[in-house]
Amino acid sequence: MTLTRHPVLQDIALELRSGELVAVCGPNGAGKTTLLRAIAGLLPGARPRDPRRVAYLAQNARCAWGLTVEQVAGLGRIPHRDAAEAPVTRALQSCGMLQLRDRRVDRISGGEARRAMLARAFATEPEVFLLDEPTADLDPAAAQAIMRLLRQTAEAGRTVAVVQHAVDLAIRYAHRIVVMQAGRIVADLPAANALPALANAFGLPFGIDPQPRLLPNDDRDAPH
DSSP: OEETTEEOOOSOOOOOOTTOEEEEEOSTTSSHHHHHHHHTTOSTTOOOOOTTTEEEEOTTOOOOSOOBHHHHHHGGGGGGTSOOHHHHHHHHHHTTOGGGTTSBGGGSOHHHHHHHHHHHHHHTOOSEEEEESTTTTOOHHHHHHHHHHHHHHHHTTOEEEEEOSOHHHHHHHOSEEEEEETTEEEEEEEGGGOHHHHHHHHTOOOOOOOSOOOOOTTGGGOOO
């Protein structure tokens, strides 16, 4: 695939399956966002996807209007051409935003606004979630909660693919990790086996870090 005369994606073959949370990882400029947009049917020449079945959350997605959090989540019902309230309420609850439903989205924190945009995707009730950096701007506890939610969503039968720069979150919560480098998929592995490939892609060593660190609330029940 070539954009503005520069090759972006090369020799790509990727299967997304229901029941799996797939994290797409790799260095900046590796083609992760372009891959997700291609899957979503948003690139020139791509076949459009049914927005009732496929929800896409763009990197750094924001709402510039003075809408309430609930109204932003309600935008997820547009593909269905209805104003159903129950899916919106469930989405706000899932994303931890129910208590902020009446707040204007331009007057809350960046992390809270990010979760409001994620609630919009959940309100659509799609079969496939394509989420570009869904934990960007989130504090550590919120990031853990969202990744846990996405794993649970996948295990409930949905297809979930995320671009994720936080490698520790990807390893802990994803079922599979797809590693990209220079527009190519260089590894597609179970998350528990992906660290060497990730280290190679980022040009970093890996091993046991003896330094104290924050642990997730669900550490005793962690997937890996």
